[in-house]
Amino acid sequence: MSDWTGGYVADIVYTHGYYAELNPQRLKLAFLMAGHVFPEVGTACELGFGQGVSTNVHAAASVTQWYGTDFNPAQAGYAQELAAASGAHARLYDEAFEDFANRSDLPEFDFICLHGIWSWINDANRQVIIDFIRRKLKVGGVVYISYNTQPGWAAMAPLRDLLAEHAQVMGAQGSGIVPRIDAALDFASRLLAGGAAYGRANPGVAKRLEAIGKQDRQYVAHEYFNRHWVPMSFAKMAEWLDAAKLTYATSASYLDHVDSINFNADQQQMLKELQDRMFRETVRDFMVNQQFRKDYWVRGARQLAPLEQQEQLRRQRFVLVRAPDRITLAVSGALGEANMQENVYRPILARLAGFQPFSLGELQEEMKSEGIAAGAVLxxxxxxxxKGVLEPVQDAALIDAAHPTTRRLNRKLCEQARHTDTVSVLASPVTGGGLSLGRVDRLYLLARANGAANTEDAARFIVDALTAAGQNLVKDGKALDLREAALAEGIRIVKSMDEQLLPLLTALRIDC
Structure with missing residues (x-):
């Protein structure tokens, strides 16, 4: 491995994932629920942006000026290509953290994001990041950071180290990272199957190893095979961030805000008895055996007055981003899967079915006639x-300003769907973020944008694009090899999309 990697996996690119937690609209609502003053995000930065999908989606779908760096030039090159296509003027570089941090042309930031990267770098780079935050984050600014944490990794960490060591010392030189990953996973499986005492003492690790073996190798390489990998406790993270004058604000995972699906009655009472907020977070992690945290930290936390908090919450608008008939009334928390009350959720989903933005206050007023209390609506x-079926909405002026850049970015991503299926998201100026869409969905949108005159023309475009890429439509689990069968299925799909998908895309102003 070459020296410029600093121990980080660089011979296979990272996945093209999209992470909604980086959306400033998500940040705003999370802060409101926690009763904190939130920043209006004019400038934002992502450190270690991977393929840059999240950065580009949020740059295109808002008026926020985004900056960022990722030391892998292949990934930075793709991110820059998306930025050029959208015209959102995101400033994205392929510099090491230290070089980027010392640039003289960077502004101060309202929002700095680190998704996962903290767990995969060494302490020297962590110190560079802390110094950067200390110098470049505005007073009142927010840091989003997600990371592997204890105690959820306590049992698995030794096996992760074994996997990485096997890949380094036993893997065939020059064979590439994927064969070395496969060999390491096979070795660890045989070790556990052979009755290793470690496996008997930690019975859950075999299932986790099996799950890793089924994951995409791009993800596995970056998640588990970096030289520097540290699952950090919340308390240790707080020590690091204290040097940048950051205090914990709230979780970026919305389901973490609902105690009833994560803690039993005794646990909820124990948490209420803990006066120290930081220690309470540590105890929460033990209660749920936390493996991965997604948190917002703030420089200079300020509390909203209760009345101001309620007024701002009631003004916040939302929009449904999935057809109501495709939403299951179940939610998964730390306690497992829980049923959602039909007498609460059915009326709410019925009200939202038209995909039109609404305010919390409006919905609370309308739900009074259904006997649903304001707190239950929130x-x-x-x-x-x-659950990923509802999103906060931007102000109307911001939606209009962002629409041209989202259209250009979406055009680029829809065109890419003709060749690859790596990016499964398009940008919405309404939500300021991304909507997950399948390859056929994106080809459908492209067919309509290219002037497909009727249903059959759109279906033919989709089938021809997939055929050219060596793929087929699938029906009942079987690939449709015959063109006539594929075209018939394509026509059925297009008709369904005209009825169900197009109204949603139109409401979210997702076009190309």
Whole structure:
């Protein structure tokens, strides 16, 4: 491995994932629920942006000026290509953290984001990041940081180290990272199957190893095979961030805000008895055996007055981002899967079915006639966002300003769907973020944008694009090899999308 990697996996690129927690609209609502003053995000930065999908989506879908760096030039090159296509003027570089941090042309930031990267770098780079935050984060600014944590990794960490060591010392030189990953996973499986005492003492690790073996190798390489990998406790993270004058604000995972799906009655009472907020977070992690945290930290936390908090919450608007008939009334928390109350959620989902933005206050007033209390409506909103079926909405002026850049970015991503299926998200100026869409969905949108005159033309475009890429439509689990069968299925799909998907895309102003 070459020296410029600093121990980080660089011979395979990272996945093209999208992470909604980086959306400033998500930040705003999380702070409101916690009763904190939130910053209006004019400038934002992502350190270690991977393929840059999240950065580019949020730059295109808002008026926020985004900056960022990722030391891998292949990843930075793709991110820059997306930025050029959208015209959002995101400033994205392929510099090491230290070089980027010392640039003289960077502004101060309202929002700095680190998704996962903290767990995979050495302490020297962590110190560079802390110094950067200390110098470049505005007073009142927010840091989003997600990271592997204890105690959820306590049992698995030794096996992770074994996997990485095997790949380094036993893998065939020059074979590439994927064969070395496969060999390491096979070795660890045989070790546990052979009756290793470690496996008997930690019975859950075999299932986790099996799950890792089924994951995408791009993800596995970056998640488990970096030279520097440290699952850090919340208390240790707080020590690091204290040097940048940061204090914990709230969780970026919306379902974390609903105690009833995560803690039993005794646990909830124990948490209420803990006066120290930071220690309470540590105890929460033990209660749920936390493996991965997603948190917002703030420089200079300020509390909203209760009345101001309620007024701002009631003004916040939301929009449904999935057809109501595709939403299951179940939610998964630390306690497992829980059923959602039909008498609460059915009326709310019926009200939202038209995909038109609404305010919390409006919904609370309308739900009074259904006997649903204001607090229950707010909790329902939080859970629906946590399930990924509801999103906060930007102000109308921001939606209009962002629409041209989202259209250009979406055009680029839809065109890419003709060749690859790596990016499964398009940008919405309404939510300021991304909507997950399948390859056929994106090809459908491209067909309509290219002037497909009727249903059959759109279906033919989709089938031809997939055929050219060596793929087929699938029906009942079987690939449709015959063109006539594929075209018939394509026509059925397009008709369904005209009825169900197009109204949603139109409401979210997702076009290309």
């Amino acid at each position: 909790q329902a909103i939080v859970i629906l966002i946590g």
